[in-house]
Amino acid sequence: PSPQTIKTADNQNEFYNYAVRNGICSMESFDAKSLEECVMRYIEKSGVKSLSLTDFTGLTEAEKLSVLSWRNDDSVRQHMYNTDIITQEAHFRFIEGLKGDSDRLYFVVKRSGEPIGVINFTEIKPLSLVMGIYARPGVKGAGADLMDAIMTCGFETLKTRKIISEVFADNEKAHGLYIRCGFKDVSERTVNGKKVTVMELEYEDWKTRH
Numbered sequence: 001p002s003p004q005t006i007k008t009a010d011n012q013n014e015f016y017n018y019a020v021r022n023g024i025c026s027m028e029s030f031d032a033k034s035l036e037e038c039v040m041r042y043i044e045k046s047g048v049k050s051l052s053l054t055d056f057t058g059l060t061e062a063e064k065l066s067v068l069s070w071r072n073d074d075s076v077r078q079h080m081y082n083t084d085i086i087t088q089e090a091h092f093r094f095i096e097g098l099k100g101d102s103d104r105l106y107f108v109v110k111r112s113g114e115p116i117g118v119i120n121f122t123e124i125k126p127l128s129l130v131m132g133i134y135a136r137p138g139v140k141g142a143g144a145d146l147m148d149a150i151m152t153c154g155f156e157t158l159k160t161r162k163i164i165s166e167v168f169a170d171n172e173k174a175h176g177l178y179i180r181c182g183f184k185d186v187s188e189r190t191v192n193g194k195k196v197t198v199m200e201l202e203y204e205d206w207k208t209r210h
Helices: 010-021 032-046 061-071 088-097 142-157 172-180 203-208
Strands: 004-006 025-027 051-055 104-111 114-122 129-135 162-168 184-191 194-202
Touching (some): 051 142, 104 142, 142 203, 162 184, 194 203
Antiparallel strands (some): 051 104, 162 194
16 A cells, blocks of 8 residues: 655654655645545545545535434434534534644545445544544445545554544444454543443554555
8 A cells, every 4th residue: 555644843844855756645734635535546546435525524415414413313322422413504614614623533424425434533642542433324334445544544544553443332233343443452441421442452462464
């Protein structure tokens, strides 16, 4: 796969220019749109199942409403820490708050042009980030493709060293998917009276599988 770079300081001009000249996917500044374009270029080169990402802040109003309907579906909501029905006003306000926020990134993932679900990254740091994921209700076989997008974006573009996931202990389907992707159980905690399994995937472990 092609490497990617993000220019994070003015003293990296020489390396950044070298990366651009040599066709390395590079971002002169960190913002969601540039990240989306960088991920798309990587996906096109690596042939990852015709997946594409659209940042939440670039969604049309109709697309925002579609995402809201997925999020409020019982099949999705039951696995969230916040199980309340989200209002349209709150949903739109949340998306507006993502603009310019480099600590939180949310994307709609499409497969061959059809939306299959949502992935997100929070608590983004050089050494780790926390992932989130949910499939569009009614779409079959979306989990593996959504995880491909998470790991590609997290490791190859955001350059994190570790992806952290949290899953309710009784959500065996999601836990099994993460295990198949190489995640390992590292700890447990309780959220809203329910047991949560904390899982991690290290970059080195992921790389050996690819």
